[in-house]
Amino acid sequence: MAGDKTDIIVVGAGIFGLWTARAALARGLSVRILEAAPEIGRGASGGIVGALAPHMPERWGEKKQFQFEALTVLGDAIAKVEQESGLSTGYTRTGRLVPLMNEKSRDRALARVDDARENWGDAAMMQVLPSDAYPDWLLPSAAPAGIVHDTLTGRLHPAATCHALAEAVRRAGAIFEVNCTVTDVQSGRVETSDGDRVADAIVLAAGVDGFGLLAPLVGETPGRAEKGQAALLDIDVADVPLIYADGLYLIAHKHGGVAVGATSEKVFETSAPDALLDDVIRRAIAVSPRLAQAQVVQRWAGLRPRANGRDPMLGAVPGAQGIFAALGAFKIGFGIGEKVGRVLLDEIVDGKADMPDSFRVAAHLGL
Ligand SMILES: Cc1cc2nc3c(=O)[nH]c(=O)nc-3n(C[C@H](O)[C@H](O)[C@H](O)COP(=O)(O)OP(=O)(O)OC[C@H]3O[C@@H](n4cnc5c(N)ncnc54)[C@H](O)[C@@H]3O)c2cc1C
Secondary structure, three states: OOOOOEEEEEEOOOHHHHHHHHHHHHOOOOEEEEOOOOOOOOOHHHOOOOEEOOOOOOOOOHHHHHHHHHHHHHHHHHHHHHHHHOOOOOOEOOOEEEEOOOHHHHHHHHHHHHHHHHHHOOOOOEEEEOOOOOOOOOOHHHOOOOEEEEOOOEEOOHHHHHHHHHHHHHHOOOEEEOOOOEEEEEOOEEEEEOEEEEEEEEEEOOOHHHHHHHHHHHOOOOEEEEEEEEEEEOOOOOOOOEEEEOOEEEEEOOOOOEEEEOOOEOOOOOOOOOOHHHHHHHHHHHHOHHHHHOOEEEEEEEEEEEEOOOOOEEEEOOOOOOEEEEEOOOOOHHHHHHHHHHHHHHHHHHOOOOOOHHHEHHHHOOO
């Protein structure tokens, strides 16, 4: 079986690779997923935060439209994954609360309410609530000028979502190989720690390591890692909107616990959690004091794949027949991953895909 040719090889079983595999199976293609780690969820996708947050609704453009479309169909796509896998992802479209600190930010928020009406249509809404709208969850004094509430944002549990997706694609017939590190990629063939594998199309979805696999093909390393840290606190909060405050998400998970995060570290000495996470927890408690009573049950860090152009890095690799990138998920992999998978299959099967030019591989080269 290891030597059999498949239509597609997906390198990496993170959120981009798993949704790409699922999209390929939906097109009737045979799929092999090669994952270096002994199990899925060892990369950036194995975390605990899982905010599915839209861009702000003003200055609308194709990037915002792409993400908006991704978020509005995600609920149905996740429901099918849960049904087929029998596993919960923890997904709910909870909405989001953003505290307003002063009158200026309140005025801007009120203008955004109109922008949301114009650009989100009937799919979701934005409104400004009083400071004490969620007094047990978001401290009123932490939102002195009110709270922006939108109904487009959702959340899921990242690691649980990967497990559900992996089970769904496995049941749909994908060949899964773990402990299988891809060391070189060429048209029609990948070299691995366990021999060669062949396929008509190869999708590089190896997260931060994907940039290194791509480098020999494009003559440069087109992205880097940015570390993030988060914590899970063992407090159960009713199904509430997630909070985005002071640059942090506070997410009450369906499966229990509240996740808080994350740091954004361009420079770091270790990929493990460190003292910077204590500051994250302290800032989260300042917004939601109930968290102060909770124990920290998980400290987690991951390396986000950030492409040089900052946007996702998708589609055909220039000059490399049959090789495609699903990289640069950076901070929004879970929000856009399902749409990324479908768009990649458009590119692979139909030879063209509808995506912003800034998402294309070439847009990230020579920067
Ligand atoms: C602290 C933190 C908080 C975050 N919060 C959010 C959030 O709230 N919302 C959101 O949408 N995103 C969030 N992100 C970002 C999100 O986690 C990433 O965008 C996403 O997980 C990247 O997915 P990926 O599939 O590209 O990469 P990964 O998940 O890293 O997957 C790549 C896979 O490829 C495998 N691999 C690597 N090299 C090889 C090889 N040579 N051969 C075979 N396999 C290989 C790895 O083992 C890994 O399993 C957060 C990230 C962090 C770190």
